[in-house]
Amino acid sequence: MTSQSHHDPDALNRLAAAFTVSPNAHPASDEQREAMIDKPAFGQVFSDSMVRMSWRKDQGWSGRSVEAYGPLSLDPAAAVLHYAQEVFEGLKAYHHDDGSIWLFRPDANAERFQNSAKRLSLPELGTEDFLGSVAALVRQDAAWVPRRREYTLYLRPFMYASEPYLGVRAPQQVDYCVIASPSGPYFPGGVKPVSIWVENRWFRTGPGGTGFAKCGGNYAASMVGEGRGAQHGCEQVCFVDAATGTYLEELGGMNIFTVHRDGHLETPSLTGTILPGVTRRSIIELAQDEGHEVSERMIKMDDLLADIRSGEVTEVFACGTAAIITPIGRFKSDEADVTVADGESGSFTMHLRDKLLGIQLGEVDDPHDWMWKVC
Numbered sequence: 001m002t003s004q005s006h007h008d009p010d011a012l013n014r015l016a017a018a019f020t021v022s023p024n025a026h027p028a029s030d031e032q033r034e035a036m037i038d039k040p041a042f043g044q045v046f047s048d049s050m051v052r053m054s055w056r057k058d059q060g061w062s063g064r065s066v067e068a069y070g071p072l073s074l075d076p077a078a079a080v081l082h083y084a085q086e087v088f089e090g091l092k093a094y095h096h097d098d099g100s101i102w103l104f105r106p107d108a109n110a111e112r113f114q115n116s117a118k119r120l121s122l123p124e125l126g127t128e129d130f131l132g133s134v135a136a137l138v139r140q141d142a143a144w145v146p147r148r149r150e151y152t153l154y155l156r157p158f159m160y161a162s163e164p165y166l167g168v169r170a171p172q173q174v175d176y177c178v179i180a181s182p183s184g185p186y187f188p189g190g191v192k193p194v195s196i197w198v199e200n201r202w203f204r205t206g207p208g209g210t211g212f213a214k215c216g217g218n219y220a221a222s223m224v225g226e227g228r229g230a231q232h233g234c235e236q237v238c239f240v241d242a243a244t245g246t247y248l249e250e251l252g253g254m255n256i257f258t259v260h261r262d263g264h265l266e267t268p269s270l271t272g273t274i275l276p277g278v279t280r281r282s283i284i285e286l287a288q289d290e291g292h293e294v295s296e297r298m299i300k301m302d303d304l305l306a307d308i309r310s311g312e313v314t315e316v317f318a319c320g321t322a323a324i325i326t327p328i329g330r331f332k333s334d335e336a337d338v339t340v341a342d343g344e345s346g347s348f349t350m351h352l353r354d355k356l357l358g359i360q361l362g363e364v365d366d367p368h369d370w371m372w373k374v375c
């Protein structure tokens with residue numbers, strides 16, 4: 001089946017029309033492109049085109065265009081290189097069986113992009129420009145959307161302070177781009193349980209910080225923990241709160257859920273230090289649709305480990321646009337090494353994953369009207 005959306009089917013087309021297309025004069029050949037989209041790893045290859053747009057304090061947004069993908073030219077004094085004024089988003093374009101191409105909740109990404117920009121004193125990009133820019137790129141590079149299951153065109157809108165100025169202030173000149181990467185599963189091992197390093201020395205962010213914003217700095221701060229995890233054989237890191245060092249927050253680039261013996265789910269509450277994931281929000285709604293109680297609350301890391309050991313927690317999974325839903329099989333720290341149940345993918349985790357992916361791929365009904373047709 002193919003999703004029937006209640007969004008105006010022409011809405012994205014109309015918004016995309018505001019972007020002037022100058023096609024890449026040297027696109028990949030059909031053979032090159034087919035080889036690149038056949039089984040790409042995550043985030044390593046990029047399509048022919050990109051969106052560009054710029055903002056000046058006295059003029060607002062202008063220069064809406066889709067042009068050839070290529071290097072950016074940046075003044076060495078550009079503020080982003082010194083003060084990290086950058087925010088980004090991640091969303092995917094999905095091929096449905098009938099050849100149509102769809103986006104999943106792009107309006108939610110537009111809203112979060114605005115909230116992230118506000119936190120970093122960057123200008124807000126209107127929802128119409130966000131949706132139009134993404135749709136214009138997908139329309140132009142529709143041939144780059146992989147057709148193989150589990151493979152999608154990962155879209156990365158981002159904005160940065162390009163103004164050449166070393167004073168510390170809200171920027172007066174900003175650039176916005178969208179790039180597209182045909183991508184496979186985020187974890188190279190595919191959909192199998194990952195091991196998580198519980199980081200207790202370094203924190204990702206703190207109260208009143210930028211944790212809720214999708215900005216590069218949060219990811220930069222997570223990498224030292226990621227590195228410590230890799231030294232202990234873990235694929236991902238999980239952070240606890242900086243204020244007390246006790247409460248579970250999120251992984252290096254994903255949210256986290258626990259599944260309990262009685263069927264209820266728990267996930268850390270949005271305290272301002274956690275990214276409000278679009279996938280997180282969707283999972284809460286999908287689980288509730290099926291009658292599962294979902295509690296958003298402060299979860300003590302020690303309690304979680306004890307509940308895994310006792311069998312109270314039967315499954316744990318990570319979620320995000322890139323990771324979709326990925327089972328977690330093991331937690332390791334300086335003091336602990338705990339396997340979740342038998343360390344295999346839990347059945348409820350995989351059921352939720354199939355359901356979410358089924359909606360995204362147009363295989364099952366889309367009761368919340370999450371899908372937007374691009375072309």
Ligand code: COI
Binds near residue numbers: 320321322
């Ligand atoms: C996403 O899931 O889209 C992200 O931005 C996470 C990143 C680690 C790839």
